Amino acid sequence: MGNLAAQVIIYNNSSKTDKPFTYLIEDRMKDNIQEGMRVAVPFGVGNRIIQGIVVRIFEWKDKTKNLKCIADALDFEPILSKNMIELSLWMRENYLCSYLDAFHLVMPPGDFKEIRTVLNVNNVSLKNLTKEEEKIVGYINQKGKCYLDDVKKFMDHENANKIINNLKKKNIVYNTLEIETKINKKLEKYISLSSNQSKDDILKDISSRGKKQIEVVNYLYKKKGAFIKNLMEDTKASYQTIKALADKGLIKVTETEVFRNVIKSDISPYKRFKLTxxxxxxxxxxxxxxxxxxxxxxxxxxxxxxxxxxxxxxxxxxxxxxxxxxxxxxxxxxxxxxxxxxxxxxxxxxxxxxxxxxxxxxxxxxxxxxxxxxxxxxxxxxxxxxxxxxxxxxxxxxxxxxxxxxxxxxxxxxxxxxxxxxxxxxxxxxxxxxxxxxxxxxxxxxxxxxxxxxxxxNNKKMPVMDIIDMREELNNGNNSIFSRKLYKEIEENLKEGKQTILFLNRRGYSTFVSCRKCGYVIKCKSCDITMTYHIQENKLKCHYCGKEMIAPKICPKCGSNYIKYFGIGTQKVEEQVKKYFPKASVERMDTDTVTKKGSHERIFGRMKRGETDILIGTQMISKGLDFPNVTLVGIIAADTSLNLPDYRSSERTFQLLTQVAGRAGRGDFEGRVIVQTYNPEHFSIQMAKDYNYEGFFDREILLRKEFEFPPFTNILSIIVYGKEKEQVINVSKDIHSEIIKNLELIYDYNLIRNIYGPNPALIEKIKDNYRWQILFKCSDEDLFQLKDIIRRVCINNRDDKKYRGVKFNIDINPSSIL
Missing domain, CATH: 3.40.50.300 (P-loop containing nucleotide triphosphate hydrolases)
Structure with a gap:
């Protein structure tokens, strides 16, 4: 039988290292290394020790090739099963990502292991050393414990690795590995009585004046032990009291692992219902x-x-x-x-x-x-x-x-x-x-x-959905964000003590700020997108990169004071609701209000307990939530998703309307839904009104087939992005040309015909990066071939000089082509 070898995916992001590397498994480690374990391996010319994951073990018969050996195992047992290894390898091929990106998804979250090489000096004769070698040995002896990285910084010498290796060959220096886990098991002190003596025997060693110590012993005797936090809370004992008992040998303190608790302890049993x-x-x-x-x-x-x-x-x-x-x-x-x-x-x-x-x-x-x-x-x-x-x-x-x-x-x-x-x-x-x-x-x-x-x-009726044409409201002199019907229904709901949900899939106060004199619209300087006004902070925010600025009072372009805020977001809806219904308890649920840990649960809890009369929110509230006392749902603007330049916009509109409407009438009372729109005749809105999914699908599938969109074709998107606009444009054209050349070699005319671009992306700039896009449409049969070409052109060459400064965002069947 030959030597055992392992294929290892190393923790390095370069395209040149995006492949399995083969290492020998020494006889002494054969029982310690298994597939799915993390290992430490020497890598590169300097044999730097880095982390890797073993994906395959096999018999190595090639005696002509000198392989490096695995240095150490970082796990006692596999952290990945063979199925999870196979799944990761499949994801790499299917989603055109690196090995490292694919395996990152299945690794223990947060359990980052940092490997550092520690250098030590052997107790041997130090004769015939060069000046550089003496310098290193002296530095290590002075420090006692010395990391390889620190020695190399101290030396500041291009041949530092070579000098250290010579010292290792002379058996003067040896190295060990120090493995540090970034996330550790949580340990808590557990207190128990140190012997099986009777309580009276234990209490003999405590002075009658030590009342708190006596109380602690009685508590521990009754409970048979407790975590220190619970002990101190229940007995109001100080740490000094516990330490005094430990010093007398009456209690013992041990470190016990506890799991961090992420689930509330006060959850009531959820009864089993008889199925209909x-x-x-x-x-x-x-x-x-x-x-x-x-x-x-x-x-x-x-x-x-x-x-x-x-x-x-x-x-x-x-x-x-x-x-x-x-x-x-x-x-x-x-x-x-x-x-x-x-x-x-x-x-x-x-x-x-x-x-x-x-x-x-x-x-x-x-x-x-x-x-x-x-x-x-x-x-x-x-x-x-x-x-x-x-x-x-x-x-x-x-x-x-x-x-x-x-x-x-x-x-x-x-x-x-x-x-x-x-x-x-x-x-x-x-x-x-x-x-x-x-x-x-x-x-x-x-x-x-x-x-x-x-x-x-219980055969509850689906809520009746009313479609309100906001063009008519405007013609009749109603400039409010609420139609007369919605206003009246909210008023009635409050009188009856019922709850209301108002939905608008746009956060902030105003969606853009513009000058009425010169037409200037304030955009984010880092993104090709208008900034949204947030009234509570009086700031404009970019919802793509997070940049903020104080809202201007005069136009930055022409200097006039004709600054106006256009459009509405959830903040403005909240303001208007409080203005029209001042006695109502109002809550808002969007990305701005749920930033703190547990905020979802708190808002949900208040709504569930009936403490909130009106809940305003984005798509966070559009599905899944079940509040029996909600009898009215108002959709402020049904056109928000309908007007997006995306082939899925009709589908998203139908889904959102149906899902939001479903929040009403889930209890003992019938629900009503008011949908406000400027496009009431659109088929997605009409089909949602009647909860007619099959009718919607029949219309939508014909459009998808006619325009060759999924499920009749696959879409593959490449976005080239970087800080320099000209470079992004040139690289986009270059990779487009390379892909065309590769396709022409296989004479696939259909694939060449179904390429769109390169063109500026619909949002051309995000976070100071310019973005150009190439879109492909192809069949299932052609997708494998196209992915293979894109891997060769974009991924395998991403470290080439001509691509330096740009990155590729590759997405197969994206959820949106925006």
Whole structure:
């Protein structure tokens, strides 16, 4: 048998190192190295020790090649399963990202290991040293513990590595590795009585004046031990009291690991509901097929009880010893989702989302990895939860665009979930009232099994939706942001003690600021976008890069004082509501009000308890939230998403209207929805009015086919961006030309014909970076070939001098082409 070797992905971002490197595994380490473990390896000419991940172990038979050896193992057991390694390799190919980007998604969150080389001097004779060698040895001896990086800085010599290696060969210097984990397990002091003596025997050693010490001993005797924090809170004892008992040897103090708590402890049990005949049919059919690696879509109107079906299917998965991942689209959904799942399954639930600290995410990840829980709930990245026996993935509100990553790798959580289910023999359940066009097309093609829930629980009626033409309101002299109908309905709702939700998918106060004299519009200097006025801070803010400026009182261009604020955002809606309804309790929920940790939960809690009369918000409030006392929903401007220059704008409008409308009438009272629009005849608004998804789909799918948009074609977007505009333009033209040349070699005329650009991106400048875009349309068959060409042209050459200063943003089937 030959030597064992490992393929290692190293932690280096250069395109030249974006490949597996082969290292030998020495005999002494054969039992310590496994696939999926992190290792320390020597790399480059200077053999700098860096971190890597082992993705494959195999027999090495080539005796002619001298390979370096793995220096050390950084884990005691694999942190990645073979399936997760395979999933990462698939993502690299599918989403045109680097190995490192793909593996970063599946690694323990926050568990960064820093490797530093420590140099030490052996106790040997120090004869025949050069001046440089003497200098290094003296420096190490002086410091005692010395890092390699510090020695090299001290030497400031181009041959520092060579000199140190010579000292190692002479056995004068040796090195060790120091591995530091950035996120550590949380430890707390645990206090217990130090012996099994009776309480009376222990108390003999305490003076009668030590009343607080006696109280502590009585407490510990009764509780059999306690964490120091709880002990001090319950007995009001000081640290000095506890220390005095420890000094006498009466108590012992140990460090015990505790998990950081991310779930509230006061969640009430969530009772199990009897399924309706419609729900039961869906539940039984899915259960019959769930072990066949199937994909299912539960297309249920809002309030039809999809969550209860999820919960009862998960109960069956737990009985079978299987694990479940539940994806929800946004952090704003998690308070209610967590309450329901924890209320049903208790400590069997872990939570993963971006609002957790690194330490909290690390603890939740370990709970899953160590089999301490059977359910993981979270946003997009929870699809990588490291379960060892995954049986089911549920994607709630599957139509949401937040399931598509905007950062590299630009993965689709739905595609990753489908791939993971294929690999692990698991099933996939999608749920929504408004399926994406692509998902519903897959249903019609027989790829996904459909279940339809047409009725709300207890046969509650869907809220009646009134479409208000704001052009008529304007013609009749109403300049308010509220139509007369909406104003009257809010007034009635307040009188009846019912709650109202007002929706506008635009935050801030005014959407842009302009001079009425010269027409100048204030834009962000770093982005090609107008700045939004925020009244509370009296500032203009860019919603792309975050830059702020004090709102001007005179025009920066012509000097006039004819500055006017145009458009409306949620802040202005809030101001107007408080003006017209001064006695109402008003709350706003948007990105500006939920920046602090726990703010979602607090707003949600006040609304749930009935302390809020009117909730104003962006798309955060458009789905999933279930407030029984909400009987009125007002959509301030239905055209916000409809007017975007994107092929998905009609679909998004239909989805938003339907989802927001679904917040009304979920309790014992019927709901009403008022939709204000300047385009009432548009088919997406008319179909939403009647909750007619099939009618909307039939119209929309014809348009997609006619103009060759997904699901009939794939779209691949390349955005070239950088600080120098001319360079961005030249590189865009250069890579366009290179791609055309490669395509001409394979004589694929259709692919050449379906290239658009290079052109300035719709938003040409963001964060001081100029942006040019090339768009491709191609079939599934051609996509693999096109990705291969783009990898060669853009990714493998990204470190070339001619591309220095620019970057490439590559997205396959982006959620938006803006």
């Amino acid at each position: 005949p419609e729900q039961l049919k869906c539940f039984n059919t899915i259960l019959d097929d769930i072990n066949k690696n199937g994909s299912f879509l539960i297309h249920g109107v809002t309030g039809s009880g999809k969550t209860e079906i999820y919960l009862q299917i998960i109960e069956e998965m737990i009985k079978a010893g299987k694990d479940t991942i539940v994806l929800v689209p946004e952090i704003s959904l998690t308070p209610q989702t967590i309450e329901r799942f924890v209320g049903r399954f208790g400590s069997n639930v872990a939570v993963l989302h971006s609002k957790l600290s690194y330490g909290e995410r690390f603890d939740e990840w370990r709970k899953i990895k160590e089999g301490k829980v059977k359910i993981a709930i979270g946003a997009r990245s929870a699809v990588f939860a490291p379960f060892n026996n995954l049986g089911l993935i549920i994607i709630d509100e599957e139509h949401e665009t937040s399931y598509k990553s905007g950062m590299n790798p630009k993965y689709s959580a739905y595609e990753v979930a489908r791939k993971r289910c294929d690999m692990e023999g698991s099933s996939l359940i999608l749920g929504t009232a408004t399926p994406s066009v692509e998902t519903y097309n897959s249903v019609l093609n027989g790829e996904i099994k459909l279940f339809v829930l047409k009725k709300r629980i």
